[in-house]
Amino acid sequence: MVGRSQDGHDQCGLCCGADSLNVQCRRCGYPGDIYTDGTCSRCIVRERVEELLARPDGAVSTQLKPLVEALAKADDPWSVLAWTRAQRGARLLARLAAHEHDITHGMLDTLPQDGAVRRVRAVLVATGALPWRNENLAGLSLWFTRTADQLPPHHAQVIKPFAEWQIIRDARRRAARGPYSAGAAHADRLDIKAAIAFMTWLDEHDRTLRSATQHDLDLYLTTHPAKHRTLGAFLRWAVARRLTAGLAPPKKPWARPSRFLTEQEQLDQLRRCLNDTSLPLEARIIGAFVRLYAQQVSRIVEFTTDRYTTQDDRAYFTFAHNPVLLPPTLTTLVERQITAPRLNDILAPASDRKFLFPGRPPSRPRSAASALSLMRANGLPILSARNTAMIEAVGELPPVVVSDLFGVAASTAHRWGHLAAESWAAYLAARQAE
Structure with a gap:
């Protein structure tokens, strides 16, 4: 707005009769917010997004059209333009869009799970290009799949059944009943990590899960007090399946609350x-x-x-x-x-x-x-x-x-x-x- 009418309303250059002060977009007629070449940011952002997500033939796949529309209609097109220029997620999305096949959760799971991949997945889910899934549960399964590949064979023989049939299966049940939060996934990871750490400690002390005694367990818990709570799930599972003898799983102490308000x-x-x-x-x-x-x-x-x-x-x-x-x-x-x-x-x-x-x-x-x-x-x-x-x-x-x-x-x-x-x-x- 460059002027004001007699009744006090703001007016643009054309309404004031000043053609040289015309700041309307030459494409859509929107007054102001000119980005470049007489075109507003909202018209430019659609072009940039389509260029970013286009396949080699220049067309945008049907899967990604909802994403194009969502970004083109964003409340702040300048933020979208900055995202297309500088963000790693935008560059990753461009590489994925160039493929002939649709983007899937499985395709994203094969990539390193860094911030860019998580952001791209979240953006695709937010716009409906990918179906929603419980990322906390999926992240737990994906994390253990990669962790299991690094386990020694004699550890994997024990840890994989415990993680897959005890921890992850129980996590799926909880997720089906209600929210499965990031905190719950973190606690489940700690249970699996505690089992791996205990098996590693047994190797270092020339023990096996079968030959370990209560004295060995007490020594381990004394030197690793932080494992007292997280190791119980693995030991209870191992005792129930007779993989160990003579080990009494530590009971989970209930920390009595002490902080209250009047x-x-x-x-x-x-x-x-x-x-x-x-x-x-x-x-x-x-x-x-x-x-x-x-x-x-x-x-x-x-x-x-x-x-x-x-x-x-x-x-x-x-x-x-x-x-x-x-x-x-x-x-x-x-x-x-x-x-x-x-x-x-x-x-x-x-x-x-x-x-x-x-x-x-x-x-x-x-x-x-x-x-x-x-x-x-x-x-x-x-x-x-x-x-x-x-x-x-x-x-x-x-x-x-x-x-x-x-x-x-x-x-x-x-x-x-x-x-x-x-x-x-x-x-x-x-x-x-x-």
């Missing part, structure tokens, strides 16, 4: 989450989910928008198996987040499977690490607040109900129930002594 602190923080408009919307919703429903941040970021439902002017959110009633204020926040989520990416979600907290690109959820950083930056602790919410929940509801509504493991809910009972017993004894 009732007033919990209430004050919940009020902040529900009413403080200066807080980011995502922080308000995550904070309320933690303080009202004892949810873990790693699970919250995996929630999809279809978990939110309404019935008879009431709103519900399904955390596990059954819908849970939401208070009106939190309902308003969740609806705002679903309607206008924060999108920190050049692409908009193309599929119906939309995350409540979309990441980059929107076909993936926001990472738990960034969500935790957001909460810390806004003075909303997670661990102490969740512990307090859990102790309050099991104090008011049976543990089995808490497990069913909030998605907590039944054994964990019962341990919390015993802890709550012990706390009340100590409280009543102190009051009686007074």
Whole structure:
């Protein structure tokens, strides 16, 4: 805009009668945002993307046309132009597009799984060019396939059945029942790594899994205390299949929670989450989910928008198996987040499977690490607040109900129930002594 009319409205050069100040795109007529040669950035970006993704014959494959449209219609075409020029992912995508065959997950799995490959895969999934899959589960399988190739034969004979039929198969079952988060995949990797490390240690001490004694295991756990929790899965599996004799798998200790908030602190923080408009919307919703429903941040970021439902002017959110009633204020926040989520990416979600907290690109959820950083930056602790919410929940509801509504493991809910009972017993004894 170069001028202003008598009624105060901005006007372009043509409307002002100044032909020399014409800044309209010569192709589409859009006023301003000229990129080069009298053409706006949005017209140029389609050309650049088509050139990038074209096959040797100059045409773009049918598979990649949705990607072209998504990039051409991005809210910020300048970011797309910068991406086509400088990003490794763009160059990799150009090489893949030049092939005669369609791009598949299997084709991408054969490449080194670096940031560029992950970004390209995520972009293709976000635009519908590739079908969605659980990347945490697929990444676990792919990681072990490459790890198994480096194992000595006598290790692979034991580790491969354990990893494939115990860890990975159980991971598939959990992924079929509900969210399989990056944290869960990391824990499964640690179980497999612990088994490999223990087998390696046995070799170094001239032992085998069959000949190892309890003394050997105790020595290993003493010198490797960090393996105490992760080695149990492998030893229980080996004992059940009689691959070892005389080894008692270490029990997984339950770390009794020690960090709590007072009732007033919990209430004050919940009020902040529900009413403080200066807080980011995502922080308000995550904070309320933690303080009202004892949810873990790693699970919250995996929630999809279809978990939110309404019935008879009431709103519900399904955390596990059954819908849970939401208070009106939190309902308003969740609806705002679903309607206008924060999108920190050049692409908009193309599929119906939309995350409540979309990441980059929107076909993936926001990472738990960034969500935790957001909460810390806004003075909303997670661990102490969740512990307090859990102790309050099991104090008011049976543990089995808490497990069913909030998605907590039944054994964990019962341990919390015993802890709550012990706390009340100590409280009543102190009051009686007074």
